[in-house]
Amino acid sequence: MKLNYRIVIFALAIIFGLFFSAPSLLQTEAGKKVTLGLDLQGGLHMLLGVKTEEATKSRIKSIAASIKHFSERNDILIDSLTFTEDSVKFEVLDSDDNNAINEFLKDIEGSSISQEGQIVSLSLTDKEIIRTKAAAVDQAIETIRNRLDQFGLSEPVVARQGEEKILVQLAGIKTQEEEQRARELISRAAKLELMAVDEDRNARVYNMSSSDAAAYGDVILPDVKNEQEKYLVREIPILDGGMLTDASMGFDENNRPLINFKLNAEGAEIFGDFTGKSVGKRLAVVLDGKVYSAPNINERIGGGAGQISGNYTVMEAKDLAIALRSGALLAPIYLMEKRSVGPSLGADSIKASLVALIGGFVLVICFMVFYYRLAGVIANIALVANLFILLAVMSLFGATLTLPGMAGIVLTVGMAVDANVIISERIRELIYEGKSMHKAIEEGYANAMRAILDANITTLIASVVLYAYGTGAIKGFAITMSIGILASMLTAILGTHGIYEMLESKIQKSKNNRLWFGIKG
Amino acid sequence: MEFFKYTRTFNFMGKSKAAMVFSILIVLASYALLLTKGLNYGVDFAGGTVVQVKYDTTAPIDEMRDSLKTNEIFSGASISEFGSPDEVVIRMKTSTGNVTTDIGDLTREALKGTGNYEIRRVDIVGPTVGAELKEKGIMSLVLAVIGILIYVAFRFEWRFAVASIVALVHDVSIALGAITLVGLDVNLDVLAALLTILGYSLNDTIIVFDRIREGITKNRGIDLGETINESVTRTLARTTLTSLTTFFVVFTLFMFGGEIIHAFAFTLLVGVVVGTYSSVFVASPILLWFGFDVKNYHVKLAAKAQKNIEKQRIREQFESGVM
Numbered sequence: 135m136k137l138n139y140r141i142v143i144f145a146l147a148i149i150f151g152l153f154f155s156a157p158s159l160l161q162t163e164a165g166k167k168v169t170l171g172l173d174l175q176g177g178l179h180m181l182l183g184v185k186t187e188e189a190t191k192s193r194i195k196s197i198a199a200s201i202k203h204f205s206e207r208n209d210i211l212i213d214s215l216t217f218t219e220d221s222v223k224f225e226v227l228d229s230d231d232n233n234a235i236n237e238f239l240k241d242i243e244g245s246s247i248s249q250e251g252q253i254v255s256l257s258l259t260d261k262e263i264i265r266t267k268a269a270a271v272d273q274a275i276e277t278i279r280n281r282l283d284q285f286g287l288s289e290p291v292v293a294r295q296g297e298e299k300i301l302v303q304l305a306g307i308k309t310q311e312e313e314q315r316a317r318e319l320i321s322r323a324a325k326l327e328l329m330a331v332d333e334d335r336n337a338r339v340y341n342m343s344s345s346d347a348a349a350y351g352d353v354i355l356p357d358v359k360n361e362q363e364k365y366l367v368r369e370i371p372i373l374d375g376g377m378l379t380d381a382s383m384g385f386d387e388n389n390r391p392l393i394n395f396k397l398n399a400e401g402a403e404i405f406g407d408f409t410g411k412s413v414g415k416r417l418a419v420v421l422d423g424k425v426y427s428a429p430n431i432n433e434r435i436g437g438g439a440g441q442i443s444g445n446y447t448v449m450e451a452k453d454l455a456i457a458l459r460s461g462a463l464l465a466p467i468y469l470m471e472k473r474s475v476g477p478s479l480g481a482d483s484i485k486a487s488l489v490a491l492i493g494g495f496v497l498v499i500c501f502m503v504f505y506y507r508l509a510g511v512i513a514n515i516a517l518v519a520n521l522f523i524l525l526a527v528m529s530l531f532g533a534t535l536t537l538p539g540m541a542g543i544v545l546t547v548g549m550a551v552d553a554n555v556i557i558s559e560r561i562r563e564l565i566y567e568g569k570s571m572h573k574a575i576e577e578g579y580a581n582a583m584r585a586i587l588d589a590n591i592t593t594l595i596a597s598v599v600l601y602a603y604g605t606g607a608i609k610g611f612a613i614t615m616s617i618g619i620l621a622s623m624l625t626a627i628l629g630t631h632g633i634y635e636m637l638e639s640k641i642q643k644s645k646n647n648r649l650w651f652g653i654k655g
Numbered sequence: 656m657e658f659f660k661y662t663r664t665f666n667f668m669g670k671s672k673a674a675m676v677f678s679i680l681i682v683l684a685s686y687a688l689l690l691t692k693g694l695n696y697g698v699d700f701a702g703g704t705v706v707q708v709k710y711d712t713t714a715p716i717d718e719m720r721d722s723l724k725t726n727e728i729f730s731g732a733s734i735s736e737f738g739s740p741d742e743v744v745i746r747m748k749t750s751t752g753n754v755t756t757d758i759g760d761l762t763r764e765a766l767k768g769t770g771n772y773e774i775r776r777v778d779i780v781g782p783t784v785g786a787e788l789k790e791k792g793i794m795s796l797v798l799a800v801i802g803i804l805i806y807v808a809f810r811f812e813w814r815f816a817v818a819s820i821v822a823l824v825h826d827v828s829i830a831l832g833a834i835t836l837v838g839l840d841v842n843l844d845v846l847a848a849l850l851t852i853l854g855y856s857l858n859d860t861i862i863v864f865d866r867i868r869e870g871i872t873k874n875r876g877i878d879l880g881e882t883i884n885e886s887v888t889r890t891l892a893r894t895t896l897t898s899l900t901t902f903f904v905v906f907t908l909f910m911f912g913g914e915i916i917h918a919f920a921f922t923l924l925v926g927v928v929v930g931t932y933s934s935v936f937v938a939s940p941i942l943l944w945f946g947f948d949v950k951n952y953h954v955k956l957a958a959k960a961q962k963n964i965e966k967q968r969i970r971e972q973f974e975s976g977v978m
Contacts, residue, residue, distance in 0.1 A: 159777070169748055178752075181784060182754070183752075183781075183783075219851075310759065310760065310763065310774065313757075313759075314755075314760065316758065317754050317755055317757065318755050319752035321755050322752060362679055466753040467754060468753065468754065469722075469752050469753060469754045469779065469781065470752070470780075470781040470783060470784045471779065471780050471781060471784045472757075472777065472778070472779040473776075473777070473778045473779075474759065474776065474777045474778075475775070476773065476774065476775040476776065477774050478709075478773065478775060479707070479709075479775040479776055479915075482913060483913055483915055483916075486911060486912050486913030486915075486916070487908075487912055487913070487916065489911040489912075490904070490905075490907045490908040490910075490911045490912045490916075493905075493907035493911060494903055494904030494905075494907040494908065497900075497903040497907065498900045498904065501899070501900060501903070502900075505657075505896070537915060537916060538844055538847055538919065541844075541847075541908060541912070541919055541920075544904050544905075544906065544907075544908050544912075545901070545905070545908075545923070547852065547904050548897075548900050548901035548902075548903065548904035548905065549855070549858070549897070549900075549901055551897070551900050552858070552893075552897045552900075555896045555897050555900075556862065556893050556895050559890075559892050559893045562657075563889070580728065581869075584665075585861065585862045585863055585865035585866070588810055588861045588862075588865060589857075589858040589861045589862055589865075590858075591806065592803050592806055592807070592854065592857045592858065592861055593854035593855070593857070593858055595799065595802040595803055595806060596799045596802075596803065596850055596851075596853050596854035597851070597854065598802075598855075599795050599798045599799040599802060600799070600847065600850050602793060602795075602798075603791050603792075603794055603795035603798065604791075604795065604843075604847070605788065605843065608843050608844075608846070608847050611847045612847075612850075615851070615854075647693070652657065653657060
């Protein structure tokens, strides 16, 4: 026996494989492990779309709100303030105020202003619309991530997909109730608006259609508990959730849960101004288009703190506070794709694919020994090493093992012996031609090399395309196939060659070809 | 142990005409099936909803049907057994875009009173996602084929590339035909299986081609048909053995891999058999029929060798400082 560089590399590869696959196989705490895909451990996968056009709408709405506040604060008289999807329009009653208004509007980013007579209109530039839409997706990702972080799941995945899609993956969701809670937390718009009740017309709200209301610059909003109960409120809010700095759950004097919120300095100022001059009127606390409460304003409220009461359970109040605290979704989201797998199905899938893996593995191992004798044993050593290396590389990269990935491993077992079959057949051929064992092995490897390389590279091309264009589970399959092919080049070509070289003196001494390559000598 | 001891060359080319007729018939039959019956697109590509329910006894399918009728959402839903009598899947063409109301919850609600069950899987794919996945799927098939074509043309010769692509189209067509015949749901996993067949079948073909290329360079002057016969015969043992080992594992996957991997395993099973056949009987004869010219190939090889020698000479001159 003698050492050669091939056997040294092979030995190192085996040690590498054993060392780095151990944490995954033994499920020890330390070290990087292969993560199981959602289809194997159970969990929730969602692809969410973002209704970005709603983001520009709400941007316009808050511009309208700030124009209103500005004009009231500076005693500028404006009239017929209205807004559409992407523009705000109003009339300045006194032309002396034109300058002040224009100064103020100039500071609104990404807008273009035009004036016809005393009618001023402001619209968002195309560039600003694109920016607002992109920001809405970014913000939604950030918000959902914040919310899920507080949900207490391990490693939730929240990632952008394409331009307007968000991928959410939650592993380890066990029950339907948990799933439902997560979904509600994610999708909650949590858009808080404080709106003035139109006291002059509110009494007529039940006889009004929404277009009637719009004519007065109002909207009709339902009560959160009783959809039949309605409020007529001013369409342009006093302020919105963007000025919210904190929200937490608290309890009222009757020990019922409620939500405390705080506003930033600007919000506090607007809130103070409004409550100061609206004593005796009602303020509607609107969340996601529903009125939670509409208390009477008894005095000016400074300091920018407020409460939302409602008939919540502690859990609801807590989730609502989380949602408010982590920010509103600028644009609503909708479900494009959802896959949820229960933990029991995942466990069944692992069991079934393990049975297939072990079954296939045993069959292939027995067949190789039966057909090639010692050469088969050597090929099997390479095959086992291949599996360890495959697992080790996957662990190191933190790759996810999915069900198709398991199938990929099973398939690797079938195809990994291919290189050794090609080599062994070549060696047999050369032995028949009467070459010495040494020469047959050397030339066998040389002759087989080109075919093996070409065949493996083409399979790799298919795998890479599969990885680049595939989604989720398919990517997992492509990864295991690619790593399997690369590992098999190392083990089946280099490794087995090294073993033959190491055993060369033995092979040359024994004239028994039958034992070595399973042929009649 | 030896199955195929190389004693004499089999006359594969002599049987190539019969094989070709056979192949053409099967491929045409596959296309006829595809056109008449059509592929059964699953939820991944067509969009819709799949809910998998497992009962602790035999699933009361009729009772379930009645229960589902109470909610309009389930109109047009189909219920079928999935792997075992206690497990069923409910398939619907509809999907909901609402994040909070979930078809899984609705199903649970609707099935109340039909026994003890557990909802194990809910897949909802919206129509846009389905269309996108389909587009991506077709794109990946096409790209893989183009990539392989370029590689083979570069490493061998363009006729080899054409022949291997014809063999690939042959294999994938027949696999698609078989999928249509048994009415499998075509989902992402079936697509993965089709791409695997692509890689696998090509693997087989390339190894035969490599032998042919070797034979051409070695046996100057011998008829191409003869060379092909010899090459196919010499690789026959390897082709059969690798196909057998792969067949073993795919078959165990098919038998024991569970219902979820069933479609994937079935597609592969067909692919392994067809891929083996095509690398022996389809790919090589095409080489001949496309008029692969051995003499020309030799001239090209000689020119290539000449160029290398020339390069070598120039480098030597350069290194010795002549230039």
